[in-house]
Amino acid sequence: MPDAAIDAATAQIGRVQSGEVPSPVVCTFFDEATNTASHVVHCPITKRAAILDSVLDYDAAAGRTSNGSAQAIVDYVRREGLSVDWQLETHAHADHLSAAPWLQEQLGGKLGIGANIVRVQNVFGKIFNAGTRFARDGSQFDHLFQDGETFSIGDLPVTVLHVPGHTPADMAFVIGNCAFVGDTIFMPDFGTARADFPGGDARQLFQSIRRLLSLPEETRLFLCHDYKAPDREDYAWLTTVALERAHNIHVHDGVSEDDFVAMRTTRDATLAMPKLLMPSVQVNMRGGHMPEPEADGISYIKIPVNRL
Template identity: 75%
Template structure:
């Protein structure tokens, strides 16, 4: 697949929405325990804001949750007097739990995710034998974004782009000159996300990445994770379209689709599952809510034996 049809489609969707002159303020909170970057993006004129990919602290050994990471976001929002309109999830994460419901209680905002979350719910609802009480219609979220949906954060124009591949439901949110792209890309020296989870597809991931890389070269890209590439001593989570096109070790300009698919598929076959995939998916597919308590009032996380 060439860049031409991808560029045309992206340009059509973003023609009225890509406003490089609109420069939102972005503050990132990095959780080293899960290597996750959560972002607070706001309009400096109106102080309207959105939180992207929040983290609920979780101790796997004890099964206990804490709100330390999320509290830092609350403190920042209150200190600046921001008005949170959205709690955005780029996808149903497999490596950390979402703090969105708790953050909604503290600072507000509608919870939004891509409409194809229903596909993730269907697949993982079966894997975890979630039963008929688990709705597979996305109703756990306040809003389901579809490709090309346009919305506002104060005066900032925003567009949702469907970028499947890592999971079927991945969304990128282009807000002014910034794009929050979840797990599609990492820093140029680290490469790209895996595509071997149920519903993932390396070929689809390549095409989604090439679509994102047709945005203006100066577009700021905010990532969901960083693991420090060999030779780099500091965590990083912000890059640009131009830097990714020139230097991404997996998918820079000139890398053909078949080469990427072969590389990604081969590499993914060597990877172990994320440490927190069992609790993360069960909770995140529920919009960050715990499974319904059992008769003793306690919620439980299931671990399917010999299934994944």
Template identity: 70%
Template structure:
């Protein structure tokens, strides 16, 4: 067992008195689950993977999803310490800057965001004014880093594969997996984006599944598996190991890679990938206004 996983497992086993309170917010338009996680003793909180409403046809942004989080935070009397991103999402725009303006907190993501910024900075032909050093974020985490939310202990796990920069956050006895895993009846995340890799994803997932069996896993998305009519985004390590249709115990690396690559070859690009990446690689900030005062998003043709 590697050191970061050992620390996370120890944290989970010792978390009986430090169980976080978790409130989920599901955005059906993007199938995204956002979370407010707080320490019941100090009322300090973190917000994970927030959503900025975006109407692609009209090119309009709105704050309904973020405002629901703000209302909850204020109702509960919470103090936001962290705005956590599991990765630079390709399916929704982050509302982190808006939430930070209203609620405070430090914006954090994995250090490998520099790789994402370099790759997509080229794709979008960004000029020298676009910093590729992660400075749009307040903190860049590395594998095994630890931090606190009030009295809650948290451990960072680097789980690349879906993208190079994916993180899982182990907070108390709960783990927020980002896009590595979906519900057991739906499977796993795709690995065909620039910098993604199915073999790396398998290893990241198996690493997560070495955490204690009772570990609660909170997922970033749900799409309703065939035969299921409700959205779900909470499971456990034990349930994933026993029943994940793509990566349950007994599925070896070669079998997973063959399945994942074949499946990914049939998938269309996410509808919001181009606006999402442009915004999220900037920490959720929109591109600067041009001379006429209007902000613009680029659409590179025949590039993906």
């Protein structure tokens, strides 16, 4: 079937390859505590920038947050003389808290996420019994992206792709000739994301991944996580469409949708919940903000017993 958004992204990548528009500059910050890769991407001509999937440090035992990981991003942005237009989230993460609100205070930029965040808010609003004060309309974010939406970061063209399966709201941002794909896919030797969270769907995930892998083979894929596959010593977060199609252990060319779904379903049944799921989702579904303070002025993270 025709896919206008993929066609737009492919044409955009061709413009970079031909030199018509600049190639993005990307700097990655890897948080080993949560295995998260946050990216700063900027236009080399205008110095306009976006920050993707930032991390707020969180000590679960003490219930305390800190900004060390995010401060490293602030230092880089200021050192390079960048102007931040966007704080982008590929999805509502279940393994780390977002630092986007704090980064907005330091650097500015609009906070954007996929429009289907409202589905995530509805599901997890019930799970965490968030009450009527918790808005389930995405209003905690400055912009809700639709599939195929386009915009610019300086002279860099951007095409947004809806890639559900890991969660209903996952988005990939194709910026110049780079695609920031969130948790849809990992390094070829590690495979793909889980699809067993509420609202996840292994069949959708396969279709989303194959959609991403229909981009030009030279497209650079920047990942949100790496867990170091067996026999690999270093963390990695950059691959290409060609490498994934040839070598991804879960979804390389030739793997059928049914085989993938069977593999993913079996594998997901063996996985423990992410250790920071409870605080992460409660914060990230609110755009990175803590739950509303209670009568004593303190915010509290809820732990639903025997619910998940």
